[in-house]
Amino acid sequence: MSDEKTFLNSYNMNDYERPSVTADIIALKIRSQDSENYRRNQKTSLSLLLIKRGGHPFKGCWALPGGFLNPGETIEQCALREIEEETSVKPVSLMSIGLFSEPGRDPRGWIISNAFVSVLSEATVNQQYGDDADDAQWFDISFDKDENGFYRLELSRRDTTMTALLTEEKTQFGRTYFNIKDSGGLAFDHAKIIATALTSLRNEAKDFENIFDFLPEKFTLTQLQNVQETITNVSVLPANFRRKISGLVTETDEYTKGAGHRPAKLYVRKQTGR
Amino acid sequence: MSDEKTFLNSYNMNDYERPSVTADIIALKIRSQDSENYRRNQKTSLSLLLIKRGGHPFKGCWALPGGFLNPGETIEQCALREIEEETSVKPVSLMSIGLFSEPGRDPRGWIISNAFVSVLSEATVNQQYGDDADDAQWFDISFDKDENGFYRLELSRRDTTMTALLTEEKTQFGRTYFNIKDSGGLAFDHAKIIATALTSLRNEAKDFENIFDFLPEKFTLTQLQNVQETITNVSVLPANFRRKISGLVTETDEYTKGAGHRPAKLYVRKQTGR
DNA sequence: CAAATAGTGTCTCTAAGACAATATCAC
DNA sequence: GTGATATTGTCTTAGAGACACTATTTG
Numbered sequence: 001m002s003d004e005k006t007f008l009n010s011y012n013m014n015d016y017e018r019p020s021v022t023a024d025i026i027a028l029k030i031r032s033q034d035s036e037n038y039r040r041n042q043k044t045s046l047s048l049l050l051i052k053r054g055g056h057p058f059k060g061c062w063a064l065p066g067g068f069l070n071p072g073e074t075i076e077q078c079a080l081r082e083i084e085e086e087t088s089v090k091p092v093s094l095m096s097i098g099l100f101s102e103p104g105r106d107p108r109g110w111i112i113s114n115a116f117v118s119v120l121s122e123a124t125v126n127q128q129y130g131d132d133a134d135d136a137q138w139f140d141i142s143f144d145k146d147e148n149g150f151y152r153l154e155l156s157r158r159d160t161t162m163t164a165l166l167t168e169e170k171t172q173f174g175r176t177y178f179n180i181k182d183s184g185g186l187a188f189d190h191a192k193i194i195a196t197a198l199t200s201l202r203n204e205a206k207d208f209e210n211i212f213d214f215l216p217e218k219f220t221l222t223q224l225q226n227v228q229e230t231i232t233n234v235s236v237l238p239a240n241f242r243r244k245i246s247g248l249v250t251e252t253d254e255y256t257k258g259a260g261h262r263p264a265k266l267y268v269r270k271q272t273g274r
Numbered sequence: 275m276s277d278e279k280t281f282l283n284s285y286n287m288n289d290y291e292r293p294s295v296t297a298d299i300i301a302l303k304i305r306s307q308d309s310e311n312y313r314r315n316q317k318t319s320l321s322l323l324l325i326k327r328g329g330h331p332f333k334g335c336w337a338l339p340g341g342f343l344n345p346g347e348t349i350e351q352c353a354l355r356e357i358e359e360e361t362s363v364k365p366v367s368l369m370s371i372g373l374f375s376e377p378g379r380d381p382r383g384w385i386i387s388n389a390f391v392s393v394l395s396e397a398t399v400n401q402q403y404g405d406d407a408d409d410a411q412w413f414d415i416s417f418d419k420d421e422n423g424f425y426r427l428e429l430s431r432r433d434t435t436m437t438a439l440l441t442e443e444k445t446q447f448g449r450t451y452f453n454i455k456d457s458g459g460l461a462f463d464h465a466k467i468i469a470t471a472l473t474s475l476r477n478e479a480k481d482f483e484n485i486f487d488f489l490p491e492k493f494t495l496t497q498l499q500n501v502q503e504t505i506t507n508v509s510v511l512p513a514n515f516r517r518k519i520s521g522l523v524t525e526t527d528e529y530t531k532g533a534g535h536r537p538a539k540l541y542v543r544k545q546t547g548r
Numbered sequence: 549c550a551a552a553t554a555g556t557g558t559c560t561c562t563a564a565g566a567c568a569a570t571a572t573c574a575c
Numbered sequence: 576g577t578g579a580t581a582t583t584g585t586c587t588t589a590g591a592g593a594c595a596c597t598a599t600t601t602g
Contacts, residue, residue: 016294016342017344017345018292018293018294018295019292019295019343019345020290020292021292021293021295021386037578037579038574038575039574039575039578039579039580040579040580041579041580068290069293069375069386071291071293071377071384072377073377074375074376074377075373075375075386076375093446093447094446095446095447095449096372096373098370099349099370099373099388101343101348101349101350102348103345103346103347103348110345112295112343112349114373172367172368172369173367173369173478173483173484174478174481174483175369204447204448207448209447209448210447220581221581221582222580222581236564236565237565237566237567238580238581238582239565239566239567239582239583239584240564240565240566242581242582242583243563243564244563244564257573258573258574259573259574259579259580260573260574260575260578260579260580261572261573261574261578261579261580261581262571262572262573262574262579262580262581262582263572263573263580263581264580264581264582265581265582311551311552312601312602313551313552313553313601313602314551314552314553315552315553494554495554495555496553496554510591510592511592511593511594512553512554512555513555513556513557513592513593513594514591514592514593516554516555516556517590517591518590518591531600532600532601533552533553533600533601534551534552534553534600534601534602535551535552535553535554535599535600535601536552536553536554536555536598536599536600536601537553537554537599537600538553538554538555539554539555
């Protein structure tokens with residue numbers, strides 16, 4: 001045992017070169033767009049938080065929020081810390097997307113990054129945001145395969161639109177990896193990270209894994225269905241959605257009101273059996 | 275303010291402490307056990323490669339193979355390099371399990387590890403292995419939930435059996451995380467890593483994602499079903515397995531022979547539409 | 549022929565998808 | 576009442592699970 005102590009004391013890790021490690025955050029929320037018609041429900045879109053870079057490299061480009069892993073914390077704690085620093089909001093959930101370690105991905109040097117999808121509830125975030133001059137802004141997402149087999153990632157906000165083009169590198173074990181054909185002006189390899197994250201998110205949203213995280217505690221089934229359709233970009237008939245989701249929600253005795261049409265019952269997520 | 279942080283990060287990277295990064299490998303193959311009865315098909319078990327540690331810390335304990343990430347390579351390349359160094363075999367597939375970064379997980383210092391499941395084909399590996407005195411050995415795996423809700427991971431080989439006990443920390447987005455209650459003598463946090471990896475593997479084996487990787491190019495449907503059942507620990511009726519797999523395989527006009535019973539048609543994996 | 553595995557046919561039940569019909573509110 | 580969404584019912588179809596049955600080889 002004292003043998004081991006001696007060994008550990010003399011162990012010199014400084015002999016090896018080491019990378020800097022960061023956590024990059026794909027912070028997502030659902031954005032409700034006001035409607036012109038008082039009767040119509042709001043449409044929703046998926047919205048991503050980007051930070052305008054103030055310094056080199058990629059000065060002035062939009063980039064994912066993120067930061068360096070500190071000693072004494074896990075990469076998940078680092079991710080949570082970064083989200084709270086950027087948004088002042090505690091995220092509802094966190095999902096690791098993978099480690100991006102391609103040499104040269106960061107011009108500053110050897111920096112590898114674990115990406116996380118973080119879901120924020122719209123209600124919480126909107127209390128905090130709104131300053132148009134801020135360097136942190138929410139962009140609407142559109143992400144789809146075009147007729148040539150390329151994936152087109154569009155991030156838009158007001159008059160700004162960035163369009164990145166990606167190719168599918170491979171799909172293995174249900175996970176899809178991308179290569180960047182055109183970064184669309186996004187910093188670093190962030191277009192690739194976002195595409196990978198959205199693909200994972202869509203796969204999980206199909207099984208209702210993450211759709212609750214976008215909504216407040218009480219919600220209508222139509223809202224829930226909207227979230228799923230916004231994420232997956234696939235529509236289902238309301239009757240069928242309700243049937244499938246019924247085992248995962250509990251009804252309350254509250255209703256929406258003042259919507260210009262029949263009020264909807266509010267539901268809460270069913271507590272998973274413990 | 276995030277401006278200033280970025281600025282400092284880009285210019286003073288060497289002032290920050292950085293972790294060592296490793297790739298740890300859960301190398302798996304299917305082991306066929308010889309049968310006493312000439313008519314009976316071979317039984318199979320899932321088998322994991324462990325390395326006996328020659329130095330401190332955990333000297334003499336069994337540990338996952340792995341090694342440090344070098345500059346100029348991706349973490350996937352690092353994983354592949356380590357597998358080939360340990361086994362002289364090129365793995366069929368590689369699946370990232372996640373980054374394990376808990377402070378204190380390695381007594382040598384700040385070392386974080388990305389774990390990978392790597393599947394090796396039995397036929398290839400057996401040409402290389404067999405030396406009983408070697409520090410690298412294959413252990414049979416048994417992994418199940420016991421009546422108290424604990425997960426029991428048993429790794430056995432000849433007269434050696436290690437039993438680790440784990441608790442389920444949480445399941446989020448279809449991914450299960452574990453805590454170690456008793457490492458069973460395994461080095462570092464490797465019991466946790468193995469449990470996490472096996473859970474991922476089982477989930478994917480249900481959908482036939484990885485079962486082909488364990489077999490040679492040509493196989494019988496019974497062999498394929500055995501692989502799935504060995505991994506998932508769930509049995510299905512042969513008729514139903516065949517129906518479900520039929521879209522994923524192409525039959526050849528070759529048959530097994532000399533088995534003491536009706537010969538089986540050999541199949542190959544159907545090429546995925548490109 | 550016996551033992552063992554290979555392979556097929558079909559019944560039932562459940563879940564998914566499609567669609568029609570009814571309910572309820574704000575104006 | 577009109578326009579909108581909310582909610583329920585049911586028909587059809589696809590797939591999973593169960594089970595019975597046939598086919599083929601080696602010793």
